[in-house]
Amino acid sequence: MAKSSGETKFTLKLVVDEERKKVVFAEACRDFVDVLFSLLTLPMGTIVRLLENHRKSEPVPVGCFSNLYKSVVDMGTDDFETEACKQILLYPRSLRDVQCKRLKLNLHPAEGYKWFSCGSYNCDMCSGFSTSRCRCGKLMNKETPMSGAKVVDYNIQDGVFVRGRSSFIITDDLKVAVRSTDLVLRKLKSVGCGDLRKVSERIVEIGLDEVMTLLECIFSSNASLTDTFLNKQSPKGVMKPCTTPSPYMEKEIEARPEEIITFSAIVRKHDMKILYVECKEDFVDLLFTFLAVPLESVVDISGESSTLVCLGNLFKGFKELSATEVSRSKAVLPHYYKCQKQLLDIITERPQLLFRASDDELLDLIDPKSHGRDQSKKGSGFVKRDARF
Ligand SMILES: [Zn+2]
Ligand SMILES: [Zn+2]
Structure with missing residues (x-):
């Protein structure tokens, strides 16, 4: 990753x-904890893309999301309803961007958001994308300044997610808590380091590259800090594919007709594994929407089923320390992710x-x-209608 000269670096004190x-x-410090928590707000598609750019030869897979992302990359623009659809899925935006x-x-x-009209x-009419067509048929490619859009308030003294000015303790498996002497002593004791001669303090600098490695470790390590700062890399190949919590559909869904998606599954008889499903565009739309769901919601929706210890701990800390409300137990996405059939707890603003x-x-x-x-009030899909996949 290219380093700009003015890159921000944090100083971290490690107890080793x-x-x-x-x-x-x-x-x-609080500012670093904010950066750590911000990783949870990234949409899954963004995480896949960042990790692929970070380690081009051998990116850390993010479970099934990596495959899903690749499918969108490989599909032609013609397979989507509009040109903007593919872009929306490959470069998902989050309501927390601001x-x-x-x-x-x-x-x-x-x-920043830009607005376009014919x-x-x-x-x-206006659109967030310069490739949309207006009702008059013209391309909406004229940038049009708008008022009423959200702006960033840089005057806020509080942290982005965390309030107050305290310093924090982050454990190797990414539990985050407010620092206290009592907590420090307990942590040392719990790993058999009550005898302070066994531990040493190291000061490390952390910039973009290290944060990227931390992000990899969230999906591949149970000892993120050790792997990032002592081993200088995430443990590659340790992770089995698809251990990432996926927003799976085991919840009982109220059977309103517009919320039912049917597909036929081809099942291998001897182990009842689903080889593939034949489905219509509504199911593909739903799957593709997962790319826009932020990591925090994926953890939230999949609940305790996560096998990724660091991810689970980080999310717990985020919920406990966050100044703003975290768990709405629903993933709220920008309005244009609205599709005709929406399942799970994914809603749009x-x-x-x-x-x-x-x-x-x-x-x-x-x-x-x-x-x-x-224009339909009910929302439309990403992929072309009346197709089978
Ligand atoms: Zn049309
Ligand atoms: Zn027009």
Whole structure:
């Protein structure tokens, strides 16, 4: 990863068990804990992309999400309803993007929202994508300034996620807690290091590269700090594919007709494994939407079933220390991820009200998945209708 000269670096104090060559815990400031928590707010598709860019030869797989992402990459633009669909899935946006702009170190700085229209004052339509078609048939490629869009408040003194000015303890398996002398002593005792001669303190610098390695470790290690700072890499090949919690459908779903998705599964008889399913576009839309779901919601939806210790611990800390409400136990996505059939606890926000800056006219924000004329209130899908997969 290219390093800019002005890159932010955090200083972390590691307490290391020298005999076993393991990090017992790290002491960190609030700003670093915010960066650590921000990893949980990344959409799954973004995580797959970041990890692939970080280690091009051998990226750490993020369970089934990596396969899902690759499927979208490999599909032609023609297979999708509109050009914007593929982009929406490959570069998912999160409702926390604005919040994350205040991070001291941001793995994935999102561009500001831009709004486009066809340029005609008669149409009153706008889109977040320059490839959408207006109801008049023209391409909506004229950037149009809007008022009413969300802005970042840099005057907030509190942390992005964590309140107050305390310092924190982060254990090797990524439990995060407010630092206290009592806690430090207990942690040392719990690993048999009550005798302080066995431990040493190391000061390490942490920048983008180290945070990327930490992100890899969340999916591949049970000793993230040791692997990141002492071994300098994530344990490759340790992880079996598909141990990542996937938003699976075991919850009972109220059987309203619009929420039923049917597909036929081809099952191998001797072990009852599903080899593949034949399905219609609604099921593919649902699967692809998973790429936009932030990691925090994936952990939340899949509950205790996660086999990834660090990920589970990090999420617990996030819930406990976060100033803003974390667990709505629903994944809230930007409005344009709305599809006709939505399952699980994935919901979309209401589109925000946007006013054209030049004349304060309220504009209709269109669904970039559909064409100008056929806007449906129920939302449309990503992939072309009446296809089978
Ligand atoms: Zn128009
Ligand atoms: Zn159409």
